[in-house]
Amino acid sequence: MTIKRREFLKATAAGGALIVTGSQSASASTAGETIPPQAVGILYDSNLCIGCQACMTACKEANDMPPEHSGQYSTWDNPLDLSANTLNIIKMYKDGEKYAFIKRHCMHCLEPACANACPVSALVKDRETGIVTYDASACIGCRYCQVACPYNVPKFDWYSPFPQIHKCQLCDHLFQQGRYAACCESCPTGASLFGPVEKLKKEAERRLLLEPDKYYDFPVNHIEKGNTRRHKAEKYIPHIYGSEEVGGSQYMILSGTDFSKLGLPDLRERSYVKDLEGVANTFYKYLIYPVAAFAGLVYLVRKREHHE
Amino acid sequence: MNELNVVSKLSARGYSRRDFLKLCTVMAASMGLPLSAGEKIASAVESPTRPPVIWISGQGCTGCTESLLRTTHPTLEHLILDMISLDYNETLNAGAGHQAEKFMEQSIEKNIGKFVLVVEGSIPTKDGGIYCKVAGTPFVDIVKNTASKAAAVIAIGSCASWGGIPSAEPNPTGAKGVSKVLPGATVMNIPGCPANAYNFTSAVAYYLTYKKLPALDKQGRPKFAYSRLIHENCERRPHFDAGRFAEKFGDEGHKLGYCLYKLGCKGPVTYNNCSILGFCDVGSWPVKAGHPCFGCSEEDVGFSIPQFVEADLEKHSLFTPSATPADITYQRGGNTTATAAGLVGLAVGAALGAGVVASRKLKSEEEASNQ
Amino acid sequence: MSEAKPFGGRVLTIPFILGLLVIIVMLGFLAQRFLLGLGPVSGMNDGYPWGLWIAYDVNVGTAFACGGYAMAILIFIFNKFEYSPLLKPAVLTSFLGYALAGFSIFFDIGRYWNMQNIFLPWHANVHSAMFEVALCIAAYVLVLLIETAPPFLQKLKLHNVENKLSKVLFIFVALGILLPTMHQSSLGSLMVLGGPKMSPLYWSQALPLFFLIGALLLGYAVVIFEATLSGVAFNNPSELKILKKLSAIIPWLVGIFLIVRFQDINARGALEAMFAGDMAGNFFLLESVLLLVALFMLVPAKNRADSRKVFWAAFCALLGAGLYRFDAYIIGFSPGNGWHYFPTTPEILITFGIIAIEILVFVWAAKRAPLLPLSGKKSQA
Known part of the structure; x- marks a missing residue:
């Protein structure tokens, strides 16, 4: 995309307020420029993760999901990837003696493609917390969210006559009990850290500046609860994954291993939601073009009919 | 008295x-x-x-x-x-x-x-x-x-x-x-x-x-x-977590003290404290002695599920993480059966066939109309 | 101009009964789908959440059903009333195509019992391209139903209704041009969000434009293809002359399509991806070759006078542009992470059933309703 086109589209978009969005509240902003006021998220630090999978177990219990058996043994909960029964997964990258872990679940994008895609507002980004939530009672099961998600996160019950979409909702059902994301509650090392996005981002930036092989305090579980653990800092790739990717997200990842090796897609900064809204705004803004086209068509067709 | x-x-x-x-x-x-x-x-x-x-x-x-x-x-x-x-x-x-x-x-x-x-x-x-x-x-x-x-x-x-x-x-x-x-x-x-x-x-x-x-x-x-599963405090639990099982009574795994799950141990579905207290103060308990638990203290397990049948972990929502996390990626989907591939071929063939037949007929009709 | 008449003759021929068998098989697998879910019947998965049914039945299917739209543009906007005999059958196939696409959506979506949420304003997400597509397709099926009605009203002898309808028909004709323009382009917009997972040969911000040109191209190609087939099948060569004239549009549309598409890919510096030797590259080449064949076959006026060459060129354009739409959803879409997709046998047979319904209803309508502009002498009515 050239700058010129972007500028052009922005100019088109800046023309005025959308008539049609007036009635929309929950889904109003699918392409938000800013972080929601009380945005909460997770900072995952691959360097601190020991691969114990306590977060996966806690996630299943918190979200009442059955264990998933795959592969050679049916003895453990051993999902191979995110699925309708697994909202959170620890994966392992191996390269000879070296290994690294990565925790995958919903990124809670700032400009979520799934929420933009959903025709019935079943997936919406909460205006306060920024959590991308799912409402099965609205969902029609069209699976456009799955097509649209750059991270392949939403999953579908393929083997149920009454399927739903399943994805991490940051344990928002636990908030009322004064709890928070079960994966962070259960993480023993602080690899999964819950908290307000701004604070997490500052913490991530601090970690990038740590001197390797020295000992530092790392917050554990919840950045605002004050618990810390002492770990030896390791070298980081100097980038916070999720800070820029397709408009940024509320789940951020630090790692000492290349993000692409951990299976994270290499994404551009501009969100595809912006691309699509550029197109939509060009042609459907105010519905002026469609209405004008309709008027012209009615005129032409009538004229032709008379000529006939 | x-x-x-x-x-x-x-x-x-x-x-x-x-x-x-x-x-x-x-x-x-x-x-x-x-x-x-x-x-x-x-x-x-x-x-x-x-x-x-x-x-x-x-x-x-x-x-x-x-x-x-x-x-x-x-x-x-x-x-x-x-x-x-x-x-x-x-x-x-x-x-x-x-x-x-x-x-x-x-x-x-x-x-x-x-x-x-x-x-x-x-x-x-x-x-x-x-x-x-x-x-x-x-x-x-x-x-x-x-x-x-x-x-x-x-x-x-x-x-x-x-x-x-x-x-x-x-x-x-x-x-x-x-x-x-x-x-x-x-x-x-x-x-x-x-x-x-x-x-x-x-x-x-x-x-x-x-x-x-x-x-x-x-x-x-x-x-x-009775609030904890026997499995939770079992001394053989590390073997379960690491995937080391006795497959048969008296086999190498059995001798090495591996997990008895595959021999039908009902520890993962039975609530009792045998794995902590031992059994009836005899200084041991069945699993320690090399015999799988048969779930005597659990209704619908003991005397109901046969001794050598593996316990149904799913039913008891037992979340045990795998010893090895999943790989970053793996191949899945896209199984191409011969029938499905044949049907795709059939569809392409039918379209082409219809085209050829129509084209032939066109020729003859045009020749007829030219005459 | 010959009057539209029912062709007559026996409906229950052997091919017709074979078609009915295919439909029965489809119903069996559909029962399985509704009882067990989508997984056991289709090859779709979490990586490829859209398979044959969306990519072919809906996406390509509605474009194949653009004959009515394309002809309406030609007749009412460009004032080419000489093509009006082609309109009626084209509108019927359009209606069938769209209605069956709607049916395919019904069994493809997982939570069909919530389908009405699309029409409830408090659920609507006006930012969603899917919302626009769903709404426009639903509205257009109604418009097509109204446009298709006259021959059947005639058959049912409801002349009163027919007369009243003919007075307001112009509104529906206008809608019948506006709505496909909107949703056929939006079918392309849908995949704009799929960007990160798509081949640079298939992703573009201009996808809606490509899809719109493709829909028009397919509309004209389908009219030529179907009119030739029905002309041959119903011994009605009178249409062939108009078709030859109509075929002159195809090279223009193919040319525009190829130029804007190659220019767009070139601007993104992705042209060499077509020689990558992967599926996306190979299918891109195949489409382009098919379209080029159509283009070059129809450029010389001499060829456009040859019914067979017109037919084969339309056939190539049909395959090329149809393949493009399919590829934009499946071949050019790669979610990574080791995901693959191939349709299963039941999935393909359900699509066959949909195609069978379309053909059988058209055959029945041609034999029983005044649809085709028959020359009279050969009519068996």
């Missing part, structure tokens, strides 16, 4: 008061009570007014009584027999026949609303309960009558808890547990085959101390003993 001083009896056997207090504290700890409860238990046990206990047996093997008697921990059985007044127990009664029955009736009338009823063995209910009678009265009637006058009802062993072995398929006598026969009544179940004497004595000590039953789970079992 005469009232006796517990401590003086103990010292007669070479135990000090210190030993006695220690034991009471251990009991308190095993029930998850604060340490100060040890003293309370001690004073309750020392109290000269011992609650009368009526112990009746139905369709059982008397294993629960026997295992209680054979507890080798210092004088535990003596303690219990001394701190309570065991007024009736068919195995231990000095008297027999009409004499014993009469004594029981007297004791019940005298202590109405005060005695503890312990039921051992299951209760046949088919054909009016005629398959087990004591002195001509069906056992089911004895249980109902006695329970209505008791202060508390304890079902000891799996048979009394839900039917146990006598209730196994095809259950010819219609055997049931005490709680089924006494609907609405609170019955404390101490299942096990036999029940662990510690769990029983601890529960009784709790009752003596606090004058109420300990917290029970949904199946009426005291939570202090």
Whole structure:
């Protein structure tokens, strides 16, 4: 995309307020420029993760999901990837003696493609917390969210006559009990850290500046609860994954291993939601073009009919 | 029976008061009570007014009584027999026949609303309960009558808890547990085959101390003993987590002490404290001895699921993480069957075929119209 | 101009019965889908959440059903009334195509019992391209139903209704041009969000434009293809002359399509991806070759006078542009993470059933309703 086109589209978009969005509240902003006021998220630090999978177990219990058996043994909960029964997964990258872990679940994008895609507002980004939530009672099961998600996160019950979409909702059902994301509650090392996005981002930036092989305090579980653990800092790739990717997200990842090796897609900064809204705004803004086209068509067709 | 001083009896056997207090504290700890409860238990046990206990047996093997008697921990059985007044127990009664029955009736009338009823063995209910009678009265009637006058009802062993072995398929006598026969009544179940004497004595000590039953789970079992899966504290658990299993009795894995899950161990679906306390104070327990747990204390597991069938982990929502996390990526989907590929070919072929046929016809028609 | 008449003749021929068998098989598998879910019947998965049914039945299917739209543009906007005999059958196939696409959506979506949420304003997400597509397709099926009605009203002798309808028909004709313009382009917009997972040969912000041109191209190609087939099948060569004239549009549309598409890919510096040797590259080449063949076959006026060449060129354009739409949804879409997709046998047979319904209803309508402009002498009515 050239700058010129972007500028052009922005100019088109800046023309005025959308008539049609007036009635929309929950889904109003699918392409938000800013972080929601009380945005909460997770900072995952691959360097601190020991691969114990306590977060996966806690996630299943918190979200009442059955264990998933795959592969050679049916003895453990051993999902191979995110699925309708697994909202959170620890994966392992191996390269000879070296290994690294990565925790995958919903990124809670700032400009979520799934929420933009959903025709019935079943997936919406909460205006306060920024959590991308799912409402099965609205969902029609069209699976456009799955097509649209750059991270392949939403999953579908393929083997149920009454399927739903399943994805991490940051344990928002636990908030009322004064709890928070079960994966962070259960993480023993602080690899999964819950908290307000701004604070997490500052913490991530601090970690990038740590001197390797020295000992530092790392917050554990919840950045605002004050618990810390002492770990030896390791070298980081100097980038916070999720800070820029397709408009940024509320789940951020630090790692000492290349993000692409951990299976994270290499994404551009501009969100595809912006691309699509550029197109939509060009042609459907105010519905002026469609209405004008309709008027012209009615005129032409009538004229032709008379000529006939 | 005469009232006796517990401590003086103990010292007669070479135990000090210190030993006695220690034991009471251990009991308190095993029930998850604060340490100060040890003293309370001690004073309750020392109290000269011992609650009368009526112990009746139905369709059982008397294993629960026997295992209680054979507890080798210092004088535990003596303690219990001394701190309570065991007024009736068919195995231990000095008297027999009409004499014993009469004594029981007297004791019940005298202590109405005060005695503890312990039921051992299951209760046949088919054909009016005629398959087990004591002195001509069906056992089911004895249980109902006695329970209505008791202060508390304890079902000891799996048979009394839900039917146990006598209730196994095809259950010819219609055997049931005490709680089924006494609907609405609170019955404390101490299942096990036999029940662990510690769990029983601890529960009784709790009752003596606090004058109420300990917290029970949904199946009426005291939570202090039955709130955790055997699997959770099993000494072979690391082998399970690492995927090391004995595949056959006597194989290399079995010799090396690997996990017995694949031999049918029901530890992952059975709530009991065997993996902590051991089994009936014999210094070991089945899994330690190399035999899979068969789930004796779990209804619908023990005597229901065959011994060598693997436990259904799914049903009990047991989340055990895999020893090795998933790989970053793997190949899936896109299975191309010959039929499906053939159908795609057929579709392409049909379209082309229709085109060729139409094209031929076009030619002939045009030639016809040109002529 | 010959009058539209029912062709007549026996409906229950052997091919017709074979078609019915295919439909019965489809119903069996559909029962399985509704009882067990989508997984056991289709090859779709969490990586490829859209398979044959969306990519072919809906996406390509509605474009194949653009004949009515394309002809309406030609007749009412460009005032080419000489093509009006082609309109009626084209509108019927359009209606069938769209109605069956709607049916395919019904069994493809997982939570069909919530389908009405699309029409409830408090659920609507006006930012969603899917919302626009769903709404427009639903509205257009109604418009097509109204446009298709006259021949059947005639058959049912409801002349009163027919007359009243003919007075307001112009509104529906206008809608019948506006709505496809909107949703056929939006079918392309849908995949704009799929960007990160798509081949640079298939992703573009201009996808709606490509899809719109593609829909028009397919509309005209389908009219030529179907009119030739029905002309041959119903011994009605009178249409062939108009078709030859109509075929002159195809090279223009193919040319525009190829130029804007190659220019767009070139601007993103992705042209060499077509020689990558992967599926996306190979299918891109195949489409382009098919379209080029159509283009070059129809450029010389001599060829456009040859019914067979017109037919084969339309056929190539149909395959090329149809393949493009399919590829934009499946071949050019790669979710990574080791995901693959191939339709299963039941999935394909359900699509066959849909195609069979379309053909059988058209055959029935041609034989029983005044649909085709028959020359009269050969009519068996």
